[in-house]
Amino acid sequence: MANLPPSHYPDIGHLGEDLVAQWLQSTGWIILHRRFSSRWGEIDIIAEYAREAEGTAEELRTQHSILIFVEVKTRSSGSWDAGGRSAITLQKQTKICHTAEIFLAQHPDKVDYSCRFDVAIVYCQKIPKNLIGVTASQEALATSSVHGYKLKLQEYIPAAFDSLIDNG
Template sequence: MHCPNSGQLGEDLVAQWLQSTGWVILHRRFSSRWGEIDIIAEYARKAEGTSGELRTQHSILIFVEVKTRSSGSWDAGGRSAITLQKQAKICHTAEIFLAEYPEKADCSCRFDVAIVYCQRIPKNLIGVTANQEALATSSVHGYKLKLQEYIPAAFDSLIDNG
C-alpha cells in the first residue's frame, strides 16, 4: 500500500525537522538539467566578535536526498536507490546551485540522506503500539510518516559501505 504523495509528505517532514534543529531551508526540489535536490538548507554558526557582537562565523550547506518508503520496501528503505549515478547527478546539481548562488560558494557542503517510512494508520487501531523510535513523526490523511534515519555526509558512508 503506497502513501499518496509520499515523496512530498516525506520531504515536508524532513524540512520541518531540519528547521526545528536550527537549519534554514533555502530551496525545496531545486532542479537542473542534471537532476533534482529535494532540500537545500543552511546552518550558520554564530561566534562572538571582539566587541561582544554576534556574527556569522561559518555556514554549512546541506543537500538532502529524502527517500520515503512503505515498510517492507525492496530497496533497503531507499538506501539502495542512492546509486553512484544518483550521487553524481545530485553533485552536478549542487554545483549548478552554487554557480547560481555564488555568495554560498565559501560554505562547507555536505550531502545527507533522510529515510522516511510511510504507513497507513489502521482504522481499528486501539491503544499504543511499540515501534522503533523516530527522529520526527507526522500523521496526514490516515498515514503516519516517521523520519527513521538521518545520515549526515551519507555519500561518503554509502561509498565506503557500498
C-alpha cells in the same frame, strides 16, 4: 467501490520531504530551497546552518556556514531497496552533485560555504481506519500523521555520500 484517480492519493515522497524539512527547521537549519531541479536531476532539500562565532561578517559567512543537500527516501514496509538506502547509487550521487554545482553557480554568495550531502530515511505506513489503542514502534527522530499516513524519520545520515562510498 470505484477506483480513485492517482491524483486523489497524497504523494508520500512529498509528505516525507515535509517531515524532514520541519525536523531540520526545528534543529536550527534554514530551508533555502525545496525540490531544486536542473537538467541533471533534483535535490529534495537545500538548507543552511550558520554557527555563531566571533569575527567580521565576511569571515563568519565563509568559515561558519554550512550548506546541506538532502536526499529524502520515503518507503513503506517491505520496500525492496533497504528502506531507500540502495537507491542512492553512484549515478544518483553524481546527478545530485551536478545539481548542487548548478545551485551554487546560481547563488555565488554561498560558493565558499562548507557543503555536505545528507540522506534522510522516512518510513511511511497507512493508518488503518479502525486502529484503536497504542502501538509500539522503534524510536524515530520525528513523526507526523497526515492524510491517513503515519510518517517516521527513522534515520538521518550526515555526509552520507562519503559513508555510502566507503561502505559500498
